[in-house]
Amino acid sequence: SQTIHQWPATLVQPVGSPLSLECTVEGTSNPNLYWYRQAAGRGLQLLFYSVGIGQISSEVPQNLSASRPQDRQFILSSKKLLLSDSGFYLCACAVGTNTEAFFGQGTRLTVV
Amino acid sequence: AQSVTQLDSQVPVFEEAPVELRCNYSSSVSVYLFWYVQYPNQGLQLLLKYLSGSTLVKGINGFEAEFNKSQTSFHLRKPSVHISDTAEYFCAVRKIQGAQKLVFGQGTRLTINP
Numbered sequence: 001s002q003t004i005h006q007w008p009a010t011l012v013q014p015v016g017s018p019l020s021l022e023c024t025v026e027g028t029s030n031p032n033l034y035w036y037r038q039a040a041g042r043g044l045q046l047l048f049y050s051v052g053i054g055q056i057s058s059e060v061p062q063n064l065s066a067s068r069p070q071d072r073q074f075i076l077s078s079k080k081l082l083l084s085d086s087g088f089y090l091c092a093c094a095v096g097t098n099t100e101a102f103f104g105q106g107t108r109l110t111v112v
Numbered sequence: 113a114q115s116v117t118q119l120d121s122q123v124p125v126f127e128e129a130p131v132e133l134r135c136n137y138s139s140s141v142s143v144y145l146f147w148y149v150q151y152p153n154q155g156l157q158l159l160l161k162y163l164s165g166s167t168l169v170k171g172i173n174g175f176e177a178e179f180n181k182s183q184t185s186f187h188l189r190k191p192s193v194h195i196s197d198t199a200e201y202f203c204a205v206r207k208i209q210g211a212q213k214l215v216f217g218q219g220t221r222l223t224i225n226p
Contacts, residue, residue: 032212043218046204051212059213090155094212100146101214103155
């Protein structure tokens with residue numbers, strides 16, 4: 001089965017600094033990949049999803065961007081972080097059309 | 113577009129009591145349905161899923177859910193809860209065909225009291 005690696009686990013960044021969160025997948029190929037954000041006390045908001053290399057769909061206009069340079073690598077970025085970017089970021093992977101998504105352990109980002 | 117509504121943001125229950133966490137969805141096309149559990153500061157773990165067939169699906173940790181197409185609901189149940197069931201629970205849907213977005217509800221925080 002697939003394994004999802006996310007790093008770092010926690011991150012504290014100043015306002016205006018850049019961001020790069022990386023997610024890599026093992027144990028499968030050609031997965032659908034997702035980035036979610038979970039703000040304190042709130043549900044999961046889908047930020048981006050990708051069905052293949054270089055293919056990114058953005059769900060919510062915001063201060064973030066995503067890229068998929070390799071089949072099993074998904075990167076979440078920002079040029080200048082805002083306080084409102086704080087949250088728990090989760091990467092997820094799904095293979096095929098009738099299977100569940102598997103999640104990484106998440107990155108807790110605090111923008112100060 | 114699909115949407116998911118979890119009707120209760122918090123559900124407190126006593127240990128060994130039954131619990132039901134409610135989930136309603138909206139979609140113009142057929143969907144797959146999922147329930148996930150999240151323990152503090154961790155990712156999400158699948159509890160159960162409905163793809164097709166029997167509308168009553170059983171998952172891990174003694175949970176089950178029933179798909180009701182006419183009411184567009186997928187409520188999660190457990191006949192007797194334990195302290196270890198304290199967690200956040202998320203209902204999610206995904207279209208059977210087309211864009212592979214997995215859309216989640218806002219979550220229900222289940223608190224088990226001794």
